[in-house]
Amino acid sequence: MKRLITKCPNCHEYLKIASLKCPECGLELRNDFEPSIFDQINDEQYAFLISFLKNRGNLKNLQNEFQISYPSAKKKLDELLEALGLECSVDEAQPAIEVDLSNMEIDDKSVKASEIIKAKLKEAGGRVMVRTLNGELREIVAAPNGKDFLCPQLIPYPYEVFDAIVNLLLESPGYRARKGNARMAKLGEPGCEENTVAGAVLLFQGKKPGESGLDPTFILAAVLDWAGIATNGRGEIALTASYRNRL
DSSP states (O other): OOOOOOBOTTTOOBOOEEEEEOTTTOOEEEEEEOOOGGGSSOHHHHHHHHHHHHTTTOHHHHHHHHTOOHHHHHHHHHHHHHHTTOSOOTTSOOOOOOOOOTTOOOOTTOOOHHHHHHHHHHHTTSEEEEEOTTSOEEEEEEOTTSSEEEOTTSOOEETTHHHHHHHHHHTSGGGEEEOOOTTTSOTTSTTSOTTSHHHHHHHHTTOOTTOOOOOOHHHHHHHHHHTTSEEEOSSEEEEOHHHHHHO
């Protein structure tokens, strides 16, 4: 049986189910039905999920089945949980990330997004909570090396990732760009083109067309919104008028 198609082949937006039909009596129901979250994960994640359930969560068996290392199996599981919206909440018990601002140097005269965010983060004591578009809170902490920021749901990222996103927005019509989705597609594929935020982040990570990677867009967009640099909207982000005036 073919898996449900969830994205429009023309504009790549998410599709809705318009009707349900009984094959026996012909009864047809029409409405806007939302596909389940399981329909929205990619084929690789779907196969991993089925194997995970079949093996009752035993990662060692998964390693043997997919011929991958334990770190790779753990990474695939983390990506699957993130795609399903089941990543750990900051409300859960987690070891506190230690804050050390001694190595954080800031250029107060710079209008770069990276420097503005560093300055705001340092002013807040090196630790802030940002709210994603779906209302979840995410903790952002300044890393001790002064060059990266930390988030329990992300790998460490250098602050310059925000400059890469802003550069994309400056080159985009109306200073706005689609977020894209690196969970469902590889770099260059529909939905993760280089002119999307997800594509720009993958390029920043050094990925090449056809390669995949983690998609931190939903948190990065929340940080840019918190900093007043870009508005975090449904499916897109746009530079704020106040930030454009600073430029």
